[in-house]
Amino acid sequence: MKILVLNLQGAKRAMLFGDERLENLRRLMDMGCFGELEGDPLEWNVLARHENHTLTQNEFVVQAGKDFAAFDDFTPLQTKLESGMWDCCQLDASFLTGGGSADPYLDFDRSLGDTLQHLNDDTLLAVIGENCFVLVAPNNPITGYQDGSTLDLTPTILELAGYPLPSAVEGKSWVAGMELKSASGLTEEEEAMLRERLSGLGYI
Amino acid sequence: MKKAIVIGLDGFEPKIAEALMARGELPNLMKIREQGGYSRLKTTASAQTPVAWSTFSTGTNPGGHGIFDFLTRDTKTYLPIMALSRYEQKNAFVLPKVVNMRRGTPFWDLLSAEDIESTIIRVPCAYPPDKVKGRMLSGVGVPDLRGGFGTPTFYSTRAIHSTEQSEKVIAVSVEDGRVATHVIGPRDSKTKSDHKFDINIEIRKTETKIIITSQGQPDKLEVGLGKWSKWLKVKFKVGIMQSVSGIVRFNLRQIEPDFELYASPVNFDTEEPLFPISSPQEYAHDLAMKIGRYYTAGMAEDHDGLNNERFDESAYLDQCRIVLRERRKMMEYELGRFEKGFFFCLFDTPDRLAHMFWRFTEPNHPANRGEDVSRYAKVIEEHYRECDGIVGEAMKYADNDTLFAVLSDHGMNSFQRGLNVNTWLYQNGFLALKSGFKPGESGGFFQNVDWDKTKAFAMGLGCIFLNMKGREANGIVNVEEAEKVREGIVSGLTGLVDEARSAVAVRGVGRREQMYSGPYANEAPDLLVNFSEGYRVSWDTPLGGAPQGLFADNVKKWGGDHVIDPALSSGVLFMNKKFSAEAPGLVDLAPTILNALGVQKGAEMEGSDLFS
Numbered sequence: 001m002k003i004l005v006l007n008l009q010g011a012k013r014a015m016l017f018g019d020e021r022l023e024n025l026r027r028l029m030d031m032g033c034f035g036e037l038e039g040d041p042l043e044w045n046v047l048a049r050h051e052n053h054t055l056t057q058n059e060f061v062v063q064a065g066k067d068f069a070a071f072d073d074f075t076p077l078q079t080k081l082e083s084g085m086w087d088c089c090q091l092d093a094s095f096l097t098g099g100g101s102a103d104p105y106l107d108f109d110r111s112l113g114d115t116l117q118h119l120n121d122d123t124l125l126a127v128i129g130e131n132c133f134v135l136v137a138p139n140n141p142i143t144g145y146q147d148g149s150t151l152d153l154t155p156t157i158l159e160l161a162g163y164p165l166p167s168a169v170e171g172k173s174w175v176a177g178m179e180l181k182s183a184s185g186l187t188e189e190e191e192a193m194l195r196e197r198l199s200g201l202g203y204i
Numbered sequence: 205m206k207k208a209i210v211i212g213l214d215g216f217e218p219k220i221a222e223a224l225m226a227r228g229e230l231p232n233l234m235k236i237r238e239q240g241g242y243s244r245l246k247t248t249a250s251a252q253t254p255v256a257w258s259t260f261s262t263g264t265n266p267g268g269h270g271i272f273d274f275l276t277r278d279t280k281t282y283l284p285i286m287a288l289s290r291y292e293q294k295n296a297f298v299l300p301k302v303v304n305m306r307r308g309t310p311f312w313d314l315l316s317a318e319d320i321e322s323t324i325i326r327v328p329c330a331y332p333p334d335k336v337k338g339r340m341l342s343g344v345g346v347p348d349l350r351g352g353f354g355t356p357t358f359y360s361t362r363a364i365h366s367t368e369q370s371e372k373v374i375a376v377s378v379e380d381g382r383v384a385t386h387v388i389g390p391r392d393s394k395t396k397s398d399h400k401f402d403i404n405i406e407i408r409k410t411e412t413k414i415i416i417t418s419q420g421q422p423d424k425l426e427v428g429l430g431k432w433s434k435w436l437k438v439k440f441k442v443g444i445m446q447s448v449s450g451i452v453r454f455n456l457r458q459i460e461p462d463f464e465l466y467a468s469p470v471n472f473d474t475e476e477p478l479f480p481i482s483s484p485q486e487y488a489h490d491l492a493m494k495i496g497r498y499y500t501a502g503m504a505e506d507h508d509g510l511n512n513e514r515f516d517e518s519a520y521l522d523q524c525r526i527v528l529r530e531r532r533k534m535m536e537y538e539l540g541r542f543e544k545g546f547f548f549c550l551f552d553t554p555d556r557l558a559h560m561f562w563r564f565t566e567p568n569h570p571a572n573r574g575e576d577v578s579r580y581a582k583v584i585e586e587h588y589r590e591c592d593g594i595v596g597e598a599m600k601y602a603d604n605d606t607l608f609a610v611l612s613d614h615g616m617n618s619f620q621r622g623l624n625v626n627t628w629l630y631q632n633g634f635l636a637l638k639s640g641f642k643p644g645e646s647g648g649f650f651q652n653v654d655w656d657k658t659k660a661f662a663m664g665l666g667c668i669f670l671n672m673k674g675r676e677a678n679g680i681v682n683v684e685e686a687e688k689v690r691e692g693i694v695s696g697l698t699g700l701v702d703e704a705r706s707a708v709a710v711r712g713v714g715r716r717e718q719m720y721s722g723p724y725a726n727e728a729p730d731l732l733v734n735f736s737e738g739y740r741v742s743w744d745t746p747l748g749g750a751p752q753g754l755f756a757d758n759v760k761k762w763g764g765d766h767v768i769d770p771a772l773s774s775g776v777l778f779m780n781k782k783f784s785a786e787a788p789g790l791v792d793l794a795p796t797i798l799n800a801l802g803v804q805k806g807a808e809m810e811g812s813d814l815f816s
Contacts, residue, residue, distance in 0.1 A: 017445075023446075026443075026445035026446050027299070027443075027445070027446060028297070029443075029444065029445045030442075030443030030444055030445050030446055031296075031297075113298075116295070116297040116298045117294060117295075117298055119295050119297050120295055121295050121296045121297075123297070125297065136297065138295075138296030138297065139296075145444075189396055190396075191283075191649060192369070193391055194283065194284075194285070194649075195369045195648065195649070195747065196350070196352055196355055196369050196370065197286070197347070197350065197351055197352025197353065197355075198275065198284060198285075198286065198352065198353065198746075198747060199352070199353070199355075199368070199369040199370035199508075199747075200348070200352045200353035200354035200355055200370050200469065200503065200508055201274055201275075201353040201503070201746075202353070202503065202507045202508065202511065202556075202559065202762060203274065203665055203746060203762075203765070203767070204275075204743065204746035204747055
């Protein structure tokens with residue numbers, strides 16, 4: 001599974017989760033899971049700490065032989081996504097200064113909407129704000145509200161995306177406790193729904 | 205010419221109009237006839253609203269626009285599905301997009317390209333709306349909030365076992381003069397349950413009314429006994445983070461001994477429609493700001509409520525009047541600011557009203573069941589006079605430099621008997637049921653049909669599809685064999701006699717290539733059954749049922765229909781300039797209107813300018 005991380009440095013939880021205008025983000029929250037994180041917001045991408053070195057999510061992905069690319073702007077990111085030639089992408093956007101935008105949260109949501117157009121279903125999308133996150137993976141459907149430590153995020157993302165985790169990781173993946181939904185075919189109930197939808201025509 | 209004003213009267217039947225005019229009634233239409241001319245107007249195969257208006261829009265036969273019926277079949281599952289639009293989702297992260305299945309080029313696209321503005325109100329098969337220079341409000345094709353043609357809800361303290369698919373029934377109880385219940389919203393695709401919007405009803409017996417209290421707008425809504433309420437804007441929480449708005453009207457049927465309340469299908473909200481219903485997108489809301497909230501669903505008239513006998517004719521008439529009044533306000537507001545270009549407004553009510561009141565014009569109609577029909581015998585004629593009044597109002601906005609036209613897409617006729625087309629196919633060896641099953645033992649949706657032995661099946665309003673190898677999921681008919689199968693069906697059905705009435709029920713069966721040509725002709729049904737007056741496909745046929753017996757009386761209140769042989773189902777055309785064409789058809793309107801506005805007709809357009 002591909003991984004797309006939108007890392008919104010300094011983006012406030014109250015804004016991300018509270019602003020009703022952020023239609024795209026809200027839809028993602030309903031599709032997947034979201035929640036609050038405790039700990040140092042800068043440590044979300046820490047997977048493991050060794051004596052002299054901290055292993056990050058991105059390094060781990062590269063070690064696994066996958067491609068990783070970082071961006072600081074949506075336009076080149078979208079070009080990359082559209083190409084389909086990618087495994088793991090990360091966008092870093094700073095909300096600390098506002099970036100000169102009068103309405104950075106709404107601007108972000110619009111860019112998010114455009115970006116989603118370029119994805120395929122076999123993708124895990126993570127939106128990470130200051131001590132908060134949203135995770136969506138249509139092929140590995142996860143739902144609900146989830147609290148935890150900033151350090152839990154990377155193992156969770158990697159496990160959901162199908163990477164085997166190393167034995168010693170800093171945080172704890174939530175996947176075991178998560179509700180994973182399953183898809184189904186045309187049920188009797190769906191047939192009844194189809195009938196209802198068509199019956200209102202009057203002619204039938 | 206500077207302006208073209210076209211008023212659409214859906215299902216306006218020439219025989220009724222001609223009889224009224226012969227008596228000197230319909231003065232405004234008579235005036236146009238004198239100024240210019242009148243003719244019957246050739247409709248499409250089949251004679252249905254979406255098919256016919258799409259031909260009006262594009263100037264092509266249905267093979268050029270791809271709409272052949274309200275319904276089509278899913279070739280993978282054989283299930284009937286809506287043919288007018290479909291939902292496409294680029295990936296799971298984005299919202300599905302509605303795609304209009306009417307293809308071809310509508311003539312307003314050519315006007316837009318020449319910088320000529322159009323105002324188009326409620327044209328069928330423009331959902332999502334065409335991006336037009338000017339403004340467009342979508343019509344037939346816009347679903348209700350549950351995604352169908354319209355599902356009303358009936359609340360009752362009686363224990364009702366509803367067998368109707370076209371409604372929801374909620375059992376309620378009255379406690380201390382109050383009822384706590386909900387409005388049914390969209391189905392949640394994940395949980396498979398319905399979203400709900402809570403309402404609290406206070407019954408005021410002495411005042412014969414109820415007050416509905418909710419989180420909607422307004423927070424308190426009054427509904428008088430037997431009356432239609434104003435709109436209630438409701439909001440369904442469809443996720444932790446998202447909500448969807450809709451609008452609903454109520455009709456209070458009874459306070460005691462039983463409490464009974466009807467709720468219309470929940471329409472898209474004019475302000476925040478679930479999917480776009482206007483172009484530009486904010487136009488739907490701007491219009492509502494001028495004339496108030498209005499029905500947005502393609503099927504605005506609540507025929508289901510009457511057909512399911514949840515309310516009576518008088519309530520249905522009241523509701524039709526509300527729809528008509530709304531539409532008239534739209535027309536008057538837009539004509540008031542219309543200076544040049546193309547104007548179109550469709551009134552659907554003549555069609556929906558005549559479907560439900562036709563039986564009163566025929567004392568022997570099986571649906572009457574001895575009922576005294578005199579009370580409503582003149583309703584259709586009265587409505588035609590009302591339509592004439594609307595035409596008169598619109599005429600005020602036409603000057604010497606205006607093409608003014610009034611037309612209908614098809615006529616209206618009697619529907620007394622229905623043919624079970626799938627049962628006929630079964631009896632004649634074209635459709636097979638699984639071993640042990642007989643007709644009448646299978647429900648709709650081709651339940652128990654043995655596809656491995658089935659050569660043809662009927663669905664929609666007269667369509668027959670062959671079970672073609674390589675096209676249908678379990679197709680068995682080879683290309684070489686196809687013509688023999690078709691010939692068998694055509695010769696067997698043509699002239700089919702309804703023994704009980706000693707009448708010919710089927711006048712003929714059309715073959716695809718005789719009726720259709722163009723890029724989408726390959727999507728058309730292989731055959732189309734052309735019925736005599738008084739006949740139609742039975743109620744069970746459109747969704748793939750095969751009941752017992754060939755013919756059935758139509759005992760439903762929906763007692764009139766027009767989906768018969770198109771040659772018997774012409775519409776009307778009135779124009780304020782002399783026109784000479786011998787047998788004008790819907791296909792001629794696009795070139796005629798374009799020419800009147802100084803724009804050349806499109807390359808694919810098949811009709812001719814009626815003024816040349």
